[in-house]
Amino acid sequence: MMLLQQFDTLIMALIIAFALLLLTALLPWLISAASSRSRAxxxxxxxxxxxxxxxxxxxxxxxxxxxxxxxxxxxxxxxxxxxxxxxxxxxxxxxxxxx
Amino acid sequence: MTVGGVKSVAAPIYVVQVVSGSSEIASYLIVLLFLVSLLMNFTDIPQRIQLQRFSSFVRRKLYALEEMEVDARRKSVAYMSSVGIREPSKILEGFIDNFFLIRPVEIEPTDIIRRFKHLIRVRESSVREYVRRVLGGADRSVQYSVETVLEVVSVLRLLNKLVRHYLELGLKYNNWILVMQLAIQMPELVEIARAYANSIDAFTAGIPIGDSAGPLVAKMLVNWRETSREISDGTNLYETEVDGRRIYVIKALGPGSNVGWPGEALEKLVEELGGAVDRIITVDAALKLESEESGEVAYGTGAAIGDIGPEKIAMERVASKYSIPIDAVVVKMSEVEALSPISKKIYEGVVKSYELVKKVIREKVREGGTVVVVGVGNTVGVR
The missing domain is CATH 3.30.1330.30 (Ribosomal protein L30/S12)
Incomplete structure (x- = not known):
């Protein structure tokens, strides 16, 4: 049980790290997409x-x-x-x- | 201590069991990270990935450029049909990729301006003859507009070909730096191409563009009156008076898309007047810096003209020959704005520059003096 918990923590840490990495990579695109939404x-x-x-x-x-x-x-x-x-x-x- | 000792004996066994399970995965991950790091740092894989990313970006933009070219071709064919040209597609194809100009030898600068001027004139007369042959006896304004439309489509074609050339060259030799440079420049190139593509609407509908700032100021100065005479091929001369000063105004013949020969016209006029000119004022659109506002007006010294050489040097030579002060009044705008239908903001700049020209005349020229104002730029939509 504890092994599973520890394993989950490791996976969770990896998922968080991956998500942060993805966010960092997509941040410039997200910013430009938000700023380019101008009024008609x-x-x-x-x-x-x-x-x-x-x-x-x-x-x-x-x-x-x-x-x-x-x-x-x-x-x-x-x-x-x-x-x-x-x-x-x-x-x-x-x-x-x-x- | 005993209690602590029991705990300290039981706990390590338990922890080792836990760590040994997850540490195996962690070890794999570390080895994997190490291998990936090794591949990324000591091989060309990242560059190959980047090459693919950048080339796919360039290809996407290239599709946009091709769409613009197709659209421009369609519009120009429709325009040529509307002015009575038969087989407009054939005329368009006959123009694109032809009528190029080889720059004169620069390593020997003697008489380079005369050679350059000669080549420009020869090319222009070839284009004019080509269009005249298919247009017949149409109005000159229509002829000028057809020439401009053909030139615009030709520019879009050239831009597409150049982008494709550098992309294919980069891919052929795996030159990822070349492809990366191209990708970085693509947004700017697309914007310039869009400006050219949109300018076709202005040229075919006869609407003034940003570059018409100079001719608009000229027209305001003469109170929108008709020309006195054509002083040079496709270049008009007007005469007026501002507070007791005699004003000669030069601008291209409109309302078709035409820039005329303002340098040659100024040279002729000053020679005709025997150099008895107190001041020359040139008015033109100027490219703004990104930090500057569109429609800003600035005043300086020199010939305000975005010419490749002959017209500008003609202005400078005649001014220096008779020691005539030469001023420049410019309306700032971006390259896109210079080719697009004139916006209200730039028009307000035109009005400001007109006021400035009048102020210069009043303040710097004595009463009874003579001034030549040259409205430089494309006179589309301005008669």
Whole structure:
């Protein structure tokens, strides 16, 4: 009985040693896996449209075929040309912010 | 003592019985550990195991690279079909692996820039001719974009071939150090390949990328107006005024994917003006260090251009010939960001650099003076 107990202790010690070794080997992977779980991000292409004469500016969703410098209409304020002044990607985190 | 003596006689017998049972296993384990330690320390087995581990890691990443290449090929074929190219797959195959450039002899540096410039121009005209032949009378912006898409797929193909080459070389000669180095570099290589693969969407859809920072600043300076004239092949010149200073702005012809010849254009302009230029300001995207934030703006001296030689030296030569101060304004970003559609953060950097250029003009150039601003970079999505 005592022999069995001693044998169990030895096996237990070996199992613990093996588990610790495995944990040490997997630790970098576990850390990287935990840190890479980032929140989903939604990307949207936005274009800034502005008047060439006054300070009128508005932003809207990018339309296919638009480029910076393209005339896209007339200014609602003074009737001058409206051009695309910028196109960029806006990133927004999806879902509710954490508390 | 007697009681203790009895105990001391009985106990050792019992302990010896216990230890002799487990000690046999322990002895086996110790011998096993010793043998394993001997094998691990005095043979090549660990290196062989590592070679297998690293090579399987590289192979996994190589599959990812191949997927990117296949995806890029598919997108480029779809784009070429959409602009009216017949047999786009054949055009793609005819371009990949061809149109390479052999660098000029460097051991004799005399006129190396002239030789390099000549080779670059010859290669570019060959590519242009190849695309023009299949595109017919299409718009130049479309032609530039098709050329860029073909170049991107070509880069992805080359990257795949190089990775496979070093992997097979390492396995062939059991060079575990080579395979290990490759494995360590793979995440970075995959990221660069991903940036190239994603850039196809921007080039085909005509969306400005991070590298378009310079042309965007140029366009802001001229209040988004049209060009005055084409000063060099695929490079436009604009004229404007900022607080009583005459400003000449140079940028590549857009909105197709094009970088133009900013060095040659600057050289021509300064010569045309007889060297009567008070300041040259170059604006470009610059690779950031990992510790730096994307969209940061910095100001310095020199020609801000990521050119392999001829264009940059043209800028430096003309500036030094007429002793014109030359400034550099850069927007910091990573390599991935430089090739991806421009983010809001980098766009804010563009606005900051525009303000900085105006500040430099106001503070360092006298009223009535002349300034040349060069917006260096790919003008995709920016007319």
């Amino acid at each position: 991000v939604r990307e949207e292409l936005v274009e800034v449209v502005g008047c060439l004469r006054c300070d009128y500016e508005s932003s809207k969703k990018h339309e296919k075929g638009d480029y910076v410098g393209k005339v896209v209409g007339t200014c609602p304020k003074d009737g001058a040309f409206l051009v695309v002044k910028a196109i960029y990607v806006e990133r927004r985190a999806q879902g509710r912010a954490g508390y």
